[in-house]
Amino acid sequence: MRQLKIKSIGLLEHWGFLLTQKTISQPEPKDYIVEVPGRNGSVDLTESMGGVRYGDREVEFVLLPIEGDYTQRMKNYYELVRFIHGKVNDIEEPDRPGEVLRGRWKVGEPSKINGDLFSFKLFCKNVYPYYISVPPHEITYNLNSGDSHDISVDYNGVGTVWPLVKFTGNGTITAEGDNINYNLTSSYTRYDHIRLSKTVNNFKIQGNGDLTFLYSNESL
Structure with missing residues (x-):
């Protein structure tokens, strides 16, 4: 039915x-x-x-x-x-x-x-x-080894999305090719320059802790 x-x-x-x-x-x-x-x-x-x-x-x-x-x-x-x-x-x-x-x-x-x-x-x-995909995707990266980390997020949707991001430690996040650094927080936060497009999206993290992305795919 x-x-x-x-x-x-x-x-x-x-x-x-x-x-x-x-x-x-x-x-x-x-x-x-x-x-x-x-x-x-x-x-x-x-x-x-x-x-x-x-x-x-x-x-x-x-x-x-x-x-x-x-x-x-x-x-x-x-x-x-x-x-x-x-x-x-x-x-x-x-x-x-x-x-x-x-x-x-x-x-x-x-x-x-x-x-x-x-x-x-x-x-x-x-x-x-x-x-919009439901429930949202949640991806966590363990970044407790060293102070500088490069991570990649593979996004399969069509529309560009701005994920919610949280971090258990003290640190910053920067999108590849961008010069805007954002201070990370322990609660989910959306940042203007941290977005996901249909490709592999690369980010640089300074600091130690667990980093989590929360987002939904958007498809036609």
């Missing part, structure tokens, strides 16, 4: 809402093209400006309440409205298990099918363009 999940809550198991239809648009690529006077054309600078970016998706799910009588189905419908309508939430759909779509979701009005049967839509017109 096909169902959506919100915060690991299966909508079919919890409320009896069967997923009968879904429409998920592909995110629109955003390029960077400039016109070149005198050359009778244009130049595509997308790759040199950091690569392709993507616009938001439009997502619509159609749900059919199948558990209980009409009164119970309507009660379950309004419980879902109170739970998610107008709120930012992550939804897992059955064809991409272990990944979620993030958006501010709306619940549509019930639409009569036959007799007391009805369906309704769960939708968002501005869904984040990437599927």
Whole structure:
């Protein structure tokens, strides 16, 4: 049976809402093209400006309440409205298990099918363009030998992400090719210049302790 999940809550198991239809648009690529006077054309600078970016998706799910009588189905419908309508939430759909779509979701009005049967839509017109992996990846490096360390993080996603980082000792972190040093802390912290792109990402650590990265892959 096909169902959506919100915060690991299966909508079919919890409320009896069967997923009968879904429409998920592909995110629109955003390029960077400039016109070149005198050359009778244009130049595509997308790759040199950091690569392709993507616009938001439009997502619509159609749900059919199948558990209980009409009164119970309507009660379950309004419980879902109170739970998610107008709120930012992550939804897992059955064809991409272990990944979620993030958006501010709306619940549509019930639409009569036959007799007391009805369906309704769960939708968002501005869904984040990437599927986000869940749960987040957590990688720990034991850096207790010596004071200077070079580490590599292999990231397989498409979208660039800014990981949360924590360190059990006193130290600093610097991205390869960058001159910005950040003081590490014992609680998860996000740093502007510490980011992961689809490649091997290299960092230099000064200090001793256990270094942990926490991040999610982002995929189309």
